Amino acid sequence: MLTFVVRRLLLAVPVLLGVVFVVMLTVDLLPGDAVALMLGEHATPDAVARLRDHLGLDKPFLVRYLDYVSRVARGDLGRSIQQNRPVAAELADAWPATLELTLAALLVAAVAGIAAGVASAVWPNSFFDAVARLGSLFGLSMPIFWTGLVLIVVFSLWLNWLPVGGAGSLAHLVLPAVTLALPSVAMVSRMTRSAVLDVLREDYVRTARAKGLGEVWVLGRHTLRNAFIPILTLLGLQSGQLMGGAVLTETVFAWPGLGRLMVKAIFARDYVLLQGAVLVFALAFVVVNLLVDLSYGLLDPRVGRQG
């Protein structure tokens, strides 16, 4: 098992190197130049050249790439081109916000999704079940920006219960977290419902029921534990989705996290900052994937190593 973890972590390194390479290359190939953009109407060729030289942006691509990689290996993420501030500081300001949002969304997805799914499975084809399933379908069909807009209109503009954007309090977290979580709630609840129903049909459950053991016991001890595997796997996969969705959610709600930082960096061609943000995301992805695979392998003995 340890070798598996170590091997996967080692395999992550070329992924990270690759991501940095591709990001850097892409930004280079995109039209638009960070320095000229910054200088705006003060961008005379002389001023641009001087600033680019000062920032070391004129060196050839491979030189800059290797330079960056070696600095990152030593822990230096460089300075943001537009902000002239250490990237590490920018990231440090932003990542807790994204973590907060993602965890909150995961929590909402897990709690609401599992609860809805279990209830749906326990009372199949009831009114609640129908509502829940329809709700799931809607949840899966609404793009994040649309959900966000609707929620803002209803809860901020009409009812004035919650703030429209920004961060700062729990109230600020509610709408973005719910928006981000919605597709996941839908998926988790559907998956939970079918997984629980599957288990409830198993023979040993029927046996337990026949033996006269209480409904709660049946539900608690056997059903959930066995249904848990696919649910957990799904949650793990959803974490990846949530991190990706965080980017858009942060933009819609002006949530000061990594996603918003990344979007701003892309539009400003600030590749140093962008790479830092992408590295954090990529690292998170790798870790989450690893955990998912580990748990999958651990919890379900039927599955062999898939490398």
Place this chain on the structure above:
Amino acid sequence: MSAWARFRRNRLALLGLALVVVLALSAALAPWLAPHDPARQSLIEKRATPGGKYLLGADEFGRDILSRVIYGSRVALLVGLLSAAIAVLGGLLLGTVAGFTGGWLDAVLMRGIEILLAFPYLLLALAIVAALGPGALNTTIAVGIWGVPAVTRIVRGSVLALRETEYVGAARALGAPAPALLGRHILPNIIPGLIVYATLSFLGLGVQPPTASWGLMVSTGRDVLLIAPHVATVPGLAIMVAVLAFNLVGDGLRDALDPRLRGHA
């Protein structure tokens, strides 16, 4: 009972199918269905409320929203289908190669996939637009490429499972006739594709003016949400209904094709 019979009995799935047909018809018959020229501006009538001359109201340029939504379905359908096709073709190819050859090629491909997954898709879209020029087609290609990793993983997983002959379900998926393939792979990829495209056009990429695009309509309608909510709401509903329709059909297909789920219907 045949799969089609099972599908027919599922009312929600039928509803979805009906909606998809409406979408397709609206796209095909747009010039005849649309009451007004979707690009015709009448600044004086900006943000006209629904009713009367403009059934669903007018946008900030005084253009008929209903007509623009109808024409917008062309783009939506094109994007949905084309991006799904790209994602599936790309994913099938890569996934099969990775699954069958194994070894170092598999490892390299999977790392490549992970890199692509970690790559911010906004950047990807911008890069493609920069390389190929702005427009719906090129943004669609970006969306399609975005979908490739997900499909690759699924296909690879199925191939690997097939090789280990542990999952009969997966074997069936690969060897099964077209409808199953449709249900399993393509449809699930239309949905996120549509959403991603709407998101990208919301952010400003995609069709160029004066072509109508639902995502862009929602985006520009955002500023006047308080005073003219219909400008953003109507196209937003269109997006939702379209995606919902595909979801319903997809669910219906899945339920119809997989007897194990029969009891859940």
Place this chain on the structure above:
Amino acid sequence: MRSLGSRLLVGVLVLGLAAALVPAADAQKRGGTLTIVRPTDPVSLDPNLETTAPGAWVYFNMLEGLLTLDDKMQVKPALATSYEVMSPTKVRFKLRPNVRFHDGTPFNAEAVRFTFDRALKGSPPARWASLAGSLSHAEVVDNLTVDVVTKEPYGPILRTLAMYCMGIVSPTAVKKLGQDFSRAPVGTGPFKFVEWKTNTHVIIERNSDYWGDKALVDRIVFKVVPEEGARMIALQTGDADMVLFPSPAQLPALRKDAKFTVHETTGIRVVFAGLHAGLPPLDDVRVRQALLHAVDRKAILDNIMEGSAGPARGVLAPGVFGYKDMQLDTLYPFDRARARALLAQAGWTPGADGVMQKGGQRLSLSWLTARGRYPKDGEITEAIQAMFKEVGVEARVQVLEWAAVFQQVRGNPLNHHMFTLGWVTSNADADYSLYALFHSKQAPPAGWNTSRYANARIDTLVEQARRSLNQTEREKLYGEVQDILAREMVWIPVYTTKEIIAARAAVKGFQIHPVEYNLALWKTWLDR
């Protein structure tokens, strides 16, 4: 020399009078925190690194230059009390005594010299270096006298020194803080820095040791709220006292509501559709003029800008020194028939699909724009695209992100016919705009002649006007430049920005400034 002497006298008198005029204070209340919301966070609070509004709004209240521009666009003394033109390339300034920086160190000629050297010779070079024209350096004459030296005679020198980004910084603080100075600047202004939480807020507080009229509020908090709707909500709920970049659609309602005050004035930025005068068919002046007749500028102002912008009266904004009303509404009224007639004169006739054609070529123009870089830039482009269609001109609009548009417009060659841009005359002197925008040698990337327009007479005029220190003569020269441009029309000016700030009625004493960067908050007080 006689003219120099009389100029000296006038200079001293004007400055002296101006300095003596202190506005009468009414029953103001002291104290409180003013909360301001705006769309973006600054990149830096150091004028050398940040010349755009988000940073300028903040540091304008913390740093002061030798001169300043008041809200009537007149040059007024700030840290300098008088000036004397010593030679065409040297102006001597007498500095205000007993002024201290926020860190307690004294303000003196050495600080001025240090600031200029840091900006013009430092590393990284100042963002505004190109704005400063031929400004060379400052020389210390004595502790309170400094000479500002230019490389060549430079007519706009005074207005350049009065720019918002010419604040004098504390040499001690710069040396002590190094790069962190850009996050916590130290100047002499009525407010001093407190804290900056990235992407959240910047806080400044009243400087109780300020040399002039001390500020009335205790603190100002600049918050970042990117969503326009969210900013307006904050204003409604009282979370914010002032909104920068309010939503134009909500302004009519706010103006009628006694709980709010809408401050507005014509600004100095012109947003226009630029025409590539070097790319056929736009090299034909008749075609360009036809395009102007095809645009219903009033409809755009009324329905798209909805009162949030003023009509464009030319290539410059009123308030800029040297501005002349180009009489666009008289010369180029909205007249489709006239547009078609001009096109016909130029040899264009309607083709089968309604688009004008000539010799097998369709009148199809490619047009680059961004969305959201300037207010409603995308929208006015789309509106004009539709208006062009009505006279048989096809405009193929490409909406790209600003970085891409910027790159292309600044690139050489430019393969597009039109582009939507804005231009602000940063130092409120016609030289800044007319030279960079229309001198034939200022085609990108050297300058900003994005229309790639070449006219020898204009070249001579703007060169002459730049070197002259006689303001009357300069005004006349610029008038002639604008007359020529009125005939040649290499732009379709669409609107002049209005500076609009929405505030709660409790915010009193605030005077809005035509220059968006000059957000003066020291006379503002809170009635609550």
